[in-house]
Amino acid sequence: MVMTGKNRAIVYSEFGDAGVLRETERDIVEPGPGEVRVRVVVSGVNPTDWKTRSGATAMAPMADEGQVPNQDGAGVIDAVGPGVTGLRTGDRVWLIMAAYQRPASGTAQEYTVVPADRAVPLPDGVGFEAGASLGVPAMTAHRALTVHEGAPPRLAPGALAGLNVLVAGGAGAVGNAAIQLAVWAGATVAATVSGPEKADLARRAGAHHVVNYRDEDAAAQLRSAVPAGIDVVVEVAAAHNAELNLSVLRPGGTIAIYANDSSGGPLAVDVRRNMVLNARYQFVLLYTVPRPALAGAATAVNAALTDGALRFGPEAGIPLHEYPLAATAAAHAAVESGTVGKVLIRVADSRNE
Numbered sequence: 001m002v003m004t005g006k007n008r009a010i011v012y013s014e015f016g017d018a019g020v021l022r023e024t025e026r027d028i029v030e031p032g033p034g035e036v037r038v039r040v041v042v043s044g045v046n047p048t049d050w051k052t053r054s055g056a057t058a059m060a061p062m063a064d065e066g067q068v069p070n071q072d073g074a075g076v077i078d079a080v081g082p083g084v085t086g087l088r089t090g091d092r093v094w095l096i097m098a099a100y101q102r103p104a105s106g107t108a109q110e111y112t113v114v115p116a117d118r119a120v121p122l123p124d125g126v127g128f129e130a131g132a133s134l135g136v137p138a139m140t141a142h143r144a145l146t147v148h149e150g151a152p153p154r155l156a157p158g159a160l161a162g163l164n165v166l167v168a169g170g171a172g173a174v175g176n177a178a179i180q181l182a183v184w185a186g187a188t189v190a191a192t193v194s195g196p197e198k199a200d201l202a203r204r205a206g207a208h209h210v211v212n213y214r215d216e217d218a219a220a221q222l223r224s225a226v227p228a229g230i231d232v233v234v235e236v237a238a239a240h241n242a243e244l245n246l247s248v249l250r251p252g253g254t255i256a257i258y259a260n261d262s263s264g265g266p267l268a269v270d271v272r273r274n275m276v277l278n279a280r281y282q283f284v285l286l287y288t289v290p291r292p293a294l295a296g297a298a299t300a301v302n303a304a305l306t307d308g309a310l311r312f313g314p315e316a317g318i319p320l321h322e323y324p325l326a327a328t329a330a331a332h333a334a335v336e337s338g339t340v341g342k343v344l345i346r347v348a349d350s351r352n353e
Helices: 047-054 128-132 135-144 173-184 196-205 218-225 242-248 271-277 291-306 325-336
Strands: 003-011 022-029 035-045 072-080 092-095 111-115 119-121 164-168 188-193 209-212 230-235 249-257 280-283 320-324 342-346
Touching: 003 325, 022 325, 035 092, 035 128, 035 325, 047 325, 072 128, 072 135, 092 128, 119 291, 135 173, 135 230, 135 291, 164 173, 173 188, 173 196, 173 230, 173 291, 188 196, 188 218, 196 209, 209 218, 218 242, 230 242, 242 249, 242 271, 249 271, 320 325, 325 342
Parallel strands: 164 188, 164 230, 188 209, 230 249, 249 280, 320 342
Antiparallel strands: 003 022, 035 072, 035 111, 035 342, 072 092, 092 119
16 A cells, blocks of 8 residues: 555554553554555544453454554544545544554544445534444444334334333433434434433433433333333343343344343343243344344434434433543543443544535
């Protein structure tokens, strides 16, 4: 690739806590066949980013040249490689799995080169902050809402009409996206949270019913709110919520699991109770979702954005916390400590976009 300049980037050369992150300069490179180069405006931080950085969930050994963190981001295409169609220089885009199997392509840098199918056009009127908040949360939520029996391949208004959805952790980033997408698609949505402040966030996202899962009668509250039972559970703490889920799941229902709270220990499955319910467990990890499903999810997410049904900020139940690129370590530490809302890194000034 042809070197064209210097690129301010955050890198790490060993696994560990946020202290391993450091700022450096790297060469700006030209995109190869099927690739685009994106000038990053905002980078998003997710739990998957700090878990990979720590080495807990790293899928490959440390790259010799070190790694640039963060899967999500938004910016402007400033170069297009050979063979790319549908994207051009100047397009505003949001990114999906920028760093997956590409250690140099994380979004915590001024310029990143990614395969063209990981760059999605950002709808007009949607800011880069929202674009950087999509990736992992919105795409994971879409997948979790489309894996039940008879599920639509992609969400749209009315696609989940008549279904009852339970979103565990309704104040989290994935939970917030799941609530908003499910409501947009016509479902009745219940959410569980751990306290009144998070309950307020889940309601702002659009949840019709909100229950504190710590209440002794949480299952009874859910059964009262949704007497027909839950068709789909979007689950962030599979082991901890196993009993609650089986208490409210409708026969033939699906528990879509995208995470497990370590405090709950390993998931133990009660075979007989699940058999009686004809329950389905579907595990969700964005990195290995089939490409056609990812493309369909991106299309649906953009449709929800265009409809104004997928919103960001405290009024939508998802507070935004912004850090400068030089404070990427602090941003990672904030996510690792459980900061509620979406943590973003300002890489460039979007006022000139």
